[in-house]
Amino acid sequence: MKTLAVNTSRPYEIKIGRGSLDQAGVLCRQAIPNARKLTIVTDSRVLPLYLARTADSLEQMGFQIQCLTVPAGEASKSAEQLVILWEKMMAFGMTRTDAVVALGGGVVGDLAGFAAATLLRGVDYVQIPTTLLSQVDSSVGGKVAIDLRAGKNLAGAFWQPSLVIIDPGCLDTLPDRTFSDGMAEVIKYGCILDRKLFELLNRCGSRVRVMERIVDVVYTCCDLKRRVVVEDERDTGLRQLLNFGHTVGHAFELAGHYETWTHGQGVAAGMNWAAQLGVELGVTPPETVECIQELLKKFDLPLDIPCPWETMTEAVGLDKKNAGDHISLIVLEKLGQAVHRKMARDELLGLLKCMYGR
Ligand code: NAD
Ligand code: ZN
Structure with a gap:
């Protein structure tokens, strides 16, 4: 053990x-x-x-x-x-x-x-x-x-x-859907903190193969979360890196009233969006987006979820006038390395509008 x-x-x-x-x-x-x-x-x-x-x-x-x-x-x-x-x-x-x-x-x-x-x-x-x-x-x-x-x-x-x-x-007894939901968080750890984990998941590429390495995979994720939590027990800084994909992911969950889409599906599509936002900001290398998309697909996770514009702006906090001039987002500098980025509201609004084709 x-x-x-x-x-x-x-x-x-x-x-x-x-x-x-x-x-x-x-x-x-x-x-x-x-x-x-x-x-x-x-x-x-x-x-x-x-x-x-x-x-x-x-x-x-x-x-x-x-x-x-x-x-x-x-x-x-x-x-x-x-x-x-x-x-x-x-x-x-x-x-x-x-x-x-x-x-x-x-x-x-x-x-x-x-x-x-x-x-x-x-x-x-x-x-x-x-x-x-x-x-x-x-x-x-x-x-x-x-x-x-x-x-x-x-x-x-x-x-x-x-x-x-x-x-x-x-x-072993988990339904495939529930297993995939957990994989979204596992992939998240790879994206934000551990490129080697990301590559291992890529090589495995399926539930069966991940299960062959499951003790190592779970151990690695717990070790990563442990380090972050010990540094920032009350969630005031570093721990927010764990929210990668979760801001936009929240919009997707909300769009389905928490019923149509699971948390894992929301996070998966949210990570794809966050990766693309990172590219738009000039922080994330464009090839990173493709790598993430390929991995999500291998584990039957969605790259996008239909979401009304109003739900998106509400979830991201753009609807509130009092939310301040800046919005905090987690973006990738490269696979395995995430950073905090403060964005001007108008800039984020503009980027989202582009991505929405508005
Ligand atoms: P869940 O607890 O609802 O479990 C999903 C389904 O799997 C349930 O139907 C459950 O009965 C079933 N199940 C559980 N173990 C099983 C097994 N071994 N074999 C077969 N079926 C099994 O959902 P979840 O995805 O485990 O957790 C989601 C919840 O976790 C949300 O409420 C979310 O807010 C919360 N959450 C908390 C934190 C935190 O830091 N506290 C972090 C992330 C998520
Ligand atoms: Zn989560």
Whole structure:
């Protein structure tokens, strides 16, 4: 099993290895030695696949378990579900030394993590991410949140986990679409921070081949995110590089009301747009755009998504007069190297208009 140490304000370890799910008990005993009761939060799809193995392993180490299941899907990242979790955790008799275990994708991780951050003013939690996106992105970094009617992730906290257990074997059961969504974030790391990773993905070129190297791929992504997060735990600078493709990507997600297009699809098309904006700005070499497009296509990710002009300007923050004269964008200097660029609003508006053929 591979280990990464994350030295944030509350240090913790990421354990990565096939079969690590069956080690959950031993690993939790080491990381949270004083916990007695554990509430496992999972969703309706993950439950039949991975709950029994996880719970068995935890019970064998003497933990007392309660399992709470939410319906699979983004709609569960809600205030309503949060209240249900809080109440059931207290009814189970949890105390400040007990802990929450998030077993599932980013939805479960964000929801259970926020429940842990707020219950009794904060109890420990363990992330056991089961989607590619959650293994390479959301389980590391300590951002936890729920959605509000006004938008996604609007109520949340920074709350670092006590342990992250990643079993890439769980990815075998992912639908192709969900696997591709995670690949968008993996490709993002290659674009912004690691050319070698980008080239490895290019050589693999398919899900099957990536799965042959999956432990290395997940380890590399977690290592990259760890470095960024340790430098900028509260998201005030460096961490914003991780938003590459996300500004325009957000417009695409919004255009489909978060239903027609997944986050990964939005980010993929957003990266293609951000790469082209970089070329227009004279920062990104033109051949970089083609490289990114080729790689996205290999993993069945879109290069573009229909999006009304008004939705685009709203998502990019160009509709608000009070947003200031400048807009911050992440662009590529080359593959594997991203930079922050402040752009005058009018300049960005002009470029977008050109790209829209207006
Ligand atoms: P998800 O949690 O909804 O999982 C996607 C689907 O896959 C669900 O239906 C789930 O039941 C199913 N699933 C999970 N594991 C499976 C497995 N091993 N086999 C088969 N099916 C499985 O979505 P996601 O893409 O993992 O995460 C998206 C969420 O993550 C969003 O809410 C997003 O806001 C959040 N997010 C958070 C951060 C962060 O830093 N906290 C970063 C990125 C994204
Ligand atoms: Zn993302």
